[in-house]
Amino acid sequence: MANIKEIARLAGVSVxxxxxxxxxxxxxxxxxxxxxxxxxxxxxYARNMNAVxxxxxxxxxxxxxxxxxxxxxxxxxxEGIGGEALANHYRLVLYQTAYKTSMERxxxxxxxxxxxxxxxxxxxxxxxxxxxEYCRYGPILCCQDAGERAFSSIYIDHARAFRAGMDCxxxxxHRHFGFTxxxxxxxxxxxxLEAYKKVLKELNEPFRExxxxxxxxDIEDGASxxxxxxxMPERPTAMMVTGDQVAAGLLWEAGKRGVSxxxxxxxxxxxxxxxxxxxxxxxxDNRLFEMGAEAFRIxxxxxxxxxxxxxxxxxxxxxIERSSV
Amino acid sequence: MANIKEIARLAGVSVxxxxxxxxxxxxxxxxxxxxxxxxxxxxxYARNMNAVxxxxxxxxxxxxxxxxxxxxxxxxxxEGIGGEALANHYRLVLYQTAYKTSMERxxxxxxxxxxxxxxxxxxxxxxxxxxxEYCRYGPILCCQDAGERAFSSIYIDHARAFRAGMDCxxxxxHRHFGFTxxxxxxxxxxxxLEAYKKVLKELNEPFRExxxxxxxxDIEDGASxxxxxxxMPERPTAMMVTGDQVAAGLLWEAGKRGVSxxxxxxxxxxxxxxxxxxxxxxxxDNRLFEMGAEAFRIxxxxxxxxxxxxxxxxxxxxxIERSSV
DNA sequence: TTGTAAGCGTTATCAG
DNA sequence: CTGATAACGCTTACAA
Numbered sequence: 001m002a003n004i005k006e007i008a009r010l011a012g013v014s015v016x017x018x019x020x021x022x023x024x025x026x027x028x029x030x031x032x033x034x035x036x037x038x039x040x041x042x043x044x045y046a047r048n049m050n051a052v053x054x055x056x057x058x059x060x061x062x063x064x065x066x067x068x069x070x071x072x073x074x075x076x077x078x079e080g081i082g083g084e085a086l087a088n089h090y091r092l093v094l095y096q097t098a099y100k101t102s103m104e105r106x107x108x109x110x111x112x113x114x115x116x117x118x119x120x121x122x123x124x125x126x127x128x129x130x131x132x133e134y135c136r137y138g139p140i141l142c143c144q145d146a147g148e149r150a151f152s153s154i155y156i157d158h159a160r161a162f163r164a165g166m167d168c169x170x171x172x173x174h175r176h177f178g179f180t181x182x183x184x185x186x187x188x189x190x191x192x193l194e195a196y197k198k199v200l201k202e203l204n205e206p207f208r209e210x211x212x213x214x215x216x217x218d219i220e221d222g223a224s225x226x227x228x229x230x231x232m233p234e235r236p237t238a239m240m241v242t243g244d245q246v247a248a249g250l251l252w253e254a255g256k257r258g259v260s261x262x263x264x265x266x267x268x269x270x271x272x273x274x275x276x277x278x279x280x281x282x283x284x285d286n287r288l289f290e291m292g293a294e295a296f297r298i299x300x301x302x303x304x305x306x307x308x309x310x311x312x313x314x315x316x317x318x319x320i321e322r323s324s325v
Numbered sequence: 326m327a328n329i330k331e332i333a334r335l336a337g338v339s340v341x342x343x344x345x346x347x348x349x350x351x352x353x354x355x356x357x358x359x360x361x362x363x364x365x366x367x368x369x370y371a372r373n374m375n376a377v378x379x380x381x382x383x384x385x386x387x388x389x390x391x392x393x394x395x396x397x398x399x400x401x402x403x404e405g406i407g408g409e410a411l412a413n414h415y416r417l418v419l420y421q422t423a424y425k426t427s428m429e430r431x432x433x434x435x436x437x438x439x440x441x442x443x444x445x446x447x448x449x450x451x452x453x454x455x456x457x458e459y460c461r462y463g464p465i466l467c468c469q470d471a472g473e474r475a476f477s478s479i480y481i482d483h484a485r486a487f488r489a490g491m492d493c494x495x496x497x498x499h500r501h502f503g504f505t506x507x508x509x510x511x512x513x514x515x516x517x518l519e520a521y522k523k524v525l526k527e528l529n530e531p532f533r534e535x536x537x538x539x540x541x542x543d544i545e546d547g548a549s550x551x552x553x554x555x556x557m558p559e560r561p562t563a564m565m566v567t568g569d570q571v572a573a574g575l576l577w578e579a580g581k582r583g584v585s586x587x588x589x590x591x592x593x594x595x596x597x598x599x600x601x602x603x604x605x606x607x608x609x610d611n612r613l614f615e616m617g618a619e620a621f622r623i624x625x626x627x628x629x630x631x632x633x634x635x636x637x638x639x640x641x642x643x644x645i646e647r648s649s650v
Numbered sequence: 651t652t653g654t655a656a657g658c659g660t661t662a663t664c665a666g
Numbered sequence: 667c668t669g670a671t672a673a674c675g676c677t678t679a680c681a682a
Contacts, residue, residue: 003659014669019661027667046437046462050384051659053375055674061418070397070404079395082421086428091440092419093386096407103411112371115416137371219599249603274544278574328675339653344677352651376675380658 002043011039022047058117061091062299065107066122067099071217072245072273073288074122077143080292081120088300090117099125099183108134118299123186135310139302141295144187145314152302152311154295156286158191161317162240165268165284166199169238172325174266175203178211179240180225192242211236222249226257238266238325244273247281251324267324280323287315327368336364347372383442386416387624390432391447392424396542397570397598398613399447402468405617406445413625415442424450424508433459443624448511460635464627466620469512470639477627477636479620481611483516486642487565490593490609491524494563497650499591500528503536503561505550505571517567536561547574551582563591563650569598572606576649592649605648612640 004022008015013032020028021036039045053059064081066074082092093116097103104126110116111134118139121131128146135150145155162179169177179196181189193212200207210232213225222241229235241247247269254261261267269276272285298311329347333340338357345353346361353361364370378384389406391399407417418441422428429451435441436459443464446456453471460475470480487504494502504521506514518537525532535557538550547566554560566572572594579586586592594601597610623636 004661005659015659016661016669016671017667020668023661029667032668046434046439048379048659049438049440050375050378051674052661054373054379054659054676055661057674059375068404069407070400072395075395075400078419079393079421082394082419086421091435094403094407094417094419096404096411109371110416113374114371115374219603223603248600252603275573278544278548278577329677330675340676341653341678342651345652348677354651357652373675376658377677379660379675380677382658 002045003048004045007036007039007043007045010043011035053114057114058303059115060089061093061116062118062120062296063093063095063107063110063116064120064122065095065097065104065124067097067124068217069094069096073243073271076271076273076288077122077292077295080289080294081296082292084293084296084300088296090296090300097124099123101126105130111140112137117303120295120299125183125185139299139306139310141299141302141311143291143295145191145312146187148312150310152298152313154291154298154311154313154315156291156315156317158188159195161270161284161286161319162192162195163199164317164319165240166195168268168282168319168321168325169240169266170199170203172238172262172266174238175205176211176234176236177238177240178208178213178236180213180216180222180242180246182215182217182242184214188242192240208234216241216246217243219245219249219252222246222251223253225250226253226259237264238262238268240268240270242270244269244271244276244281244283247283247324248275248279251279251281262323262325269324272318272320276320276322282322282325283320285318285320287317291315327370328373329370332361332364332368332370335368336360378439382439383628384440385414386418386441387443387445387621388418388420388432388435388441389445389447390420390422390429390449392422392449393542394419394421398568398596401596401598401613402447402617402620405614405619406621407617409618409621409625413621415621415625422449424448426451430455436465437462442628445620445624450508450510464624464631464635466624466627466636468616468620470516470637471512473637475635477623477638479616479623479636479638479640481616481640481642483513484520486595486609486611486644487517487520488524489642489644490565491520493607493644493646493650494565494591494593495524495528497563497587497591499563500530501536501559501561502563502565503533503538504565505538505541505546505567507540507542507567509539513567517565533559541566541571542568544570544574544577547571547576548578550575551578551584562589563587563593565593565595567595569594569596569601569606569608572608572649573600573604576604576606587648587650594649597643597645601645601647607647607650608645610643610645612642616640 004018008018021033095107121142132150140151142153146153269281269283272283276283329343333343346358420432446467457475465476467478471478594606594608597608601608
């Protein structure tokens with residue numbers, strides 16, 4: 001397959017001139033430029049990007065570390081990243097980790113191996129200290145609050161968001177609420193738990209472990225909540241549900257079992273997914289699309305200006321009140 | 326940053342020996358191997374994969390051409406591809422095209438530019454003839470039936486699947502059905518339309534254009550179907566709905582408006598997504614996950630054996646009858 | 651079993 | 667404006 005050398009030979013110029021034309025550099029005579037372009041066309045020449053990547057030390061691609069590809073939360077975030085990335089001619093390398101640290105390590109290694117120019121972490125179970133070790137190899141951004149770190153982060157204040165939801169419920173007269181979480185040991189769960197306990201204390205309500213429901217990721221997990229309720233001597237009158245899919249499952253199953261929403265059970269979801277609008281689900285919009293887009297912008301700046309320090313950015317959430325509270 | 330040459334110097338061996346150790350080649354003495362490994366460890370050496378890609382002519386990554394990242398159908402398919410790809414140390418480069426041919430062209434160009442070893446097309450609007458032109462640069466696989474082509478394909482028989490759904494409805498006594506489509510000019514829509522018209526002829530029913538509803542992609546589009554019904558002098562008693570998300574929207578909105586399912590309206594969805602199980606939606610499982618996994622396997626074989634011809638593979642669909650018919 | 655040296659296809663440098 | 671020529675960091679004949 002034709003390479004730059006052959007183009008040079010056929011066009012009667014040097015390889016440097018060909019390279020200049022290919023990269024739109026100035027200081028090439030119109031005549032030579034035309035000749036090169038014509039030869040490129042004739043030979044149907046295509047650049048070997050791997051050579052470009054090697055010499056420039058850049059790949060124009062970033063890795064996305066995420067546990068599950070097929071999950072509304074991560075899809076929406078990825079969509080936001082993707083739009084901005086494509087607009088800047090950057091490629092997305094998706095890496096599904098299932099929260100396995102060995103898999104997550106492989107993503108980090110891609111940065112070290114120069115396969116990508118940067119990493120955006122949507123969620124992880126690797127300790128932050130490990131992530132920080134890799135910052136020397138290139139910019140890393142985490143879509144969760146990780147405190148002051150060597151890597152950037154963009155996030156919403158989960159504690160405040162959770163608090164906003166609870167306040168909304170309290171205003172409606174609720175005192176007994178439970179909540180669902182995806183993983184018990186995620187940072188956002190920890191923030192929420194803290195906010196939760198604080199509110200209980202203020203209300204002088206006891207902490208009931210069984211009202212915190214772990215492992216709720218998809219619509220079916222939401223439906224199973226109603227099942228769990230059955231074995232409880234006392235049930236919450238309101239649920240904060242992380243993820244509108246899960247909330248939708250709960251809402252549907254409640255309806256099926258004749259439990260009126262919000263009469264007997266109030267529900268607040270998270271993410272403002274399309275399903276929440278349809279079902280009239282009150283939800284906390286954590287701006288996933290904007291977060292993804294902004295995540296790329298921050299990372300991109302760091303790729304271009306490697307000496308600029310890490311960035312922390314908080315996005316404002318929004319409580320969208322509909323008919324489920 | 327350390328390179329192979331420096332490792333060689335410090336370990337007191339040649340670069341080829343280092344390379345052999347790095348690639349687990351035989352014919353390296355245990356002693357030298359140990360020395361190399363130790364030096365690698367000491368210097369925290371990391372391979373520059375771009376150099377490897379350049380010299381080997383392979384990148385161990387494939388591109389995924391898809392219109393929308395954040396869509397249950399494509400997410401599920403991508404998940405299937407991703408599992409198999411990762412198991413074989415292949416990376417997924419996601420490219421969201423929004424069905425713009427210029428974007429789709431960029432994906433194809435990635436193959437020509439050696440940025441990826443192959444392409445899996447989930448859906449496209451580019452003519453097949455254009456795709457075929459790019460087959461010379463590497464293997465391409467399309468997750469839709471495109472007939473006998475220079476590229477591979479894996480698919481279910483949409484006409485037969487559609488027919489199976491209609492037969493199920495006919496058995497329940499329906500004669501008036503409509504259906505939804507994502508895009509009017511997709512190949513699967515064409516197959517379905519054909520099957521549809523054939524059935525109408527058999528039943529001696531007239532073709533009603535307004536019963537075919539275009540642009541139905543997400544849950545909200547499903548809900549809007551009920552709206553469209555209102556202006557119709559005559560309504561279908563059953564709907565075939567491409568995509569369980571859309572079907573879920575329709576089902577929900579029907580319930581809200583007091584239209585009983587399946588009494589007044591029978592619904593069959595597609596894809597067997599989790600939501601369909603929860604809602605008791607009859608659906609046609611088109612095996613998206615398996616399709617994705619198998620798609621990668623086929624492509625991978627073609628990458629390893631470039632002379633093996635294109636493969637066509639049909640997957641068996643399954644009608645899963647639940648309570649919406 | 652090991653080392654030398656020739657690439658892979660670009661871009662960057664520097665002299666003209 | 668243009669062209670030699672030196673990198674970039676690795677794999678792989680080929681020779682020893």
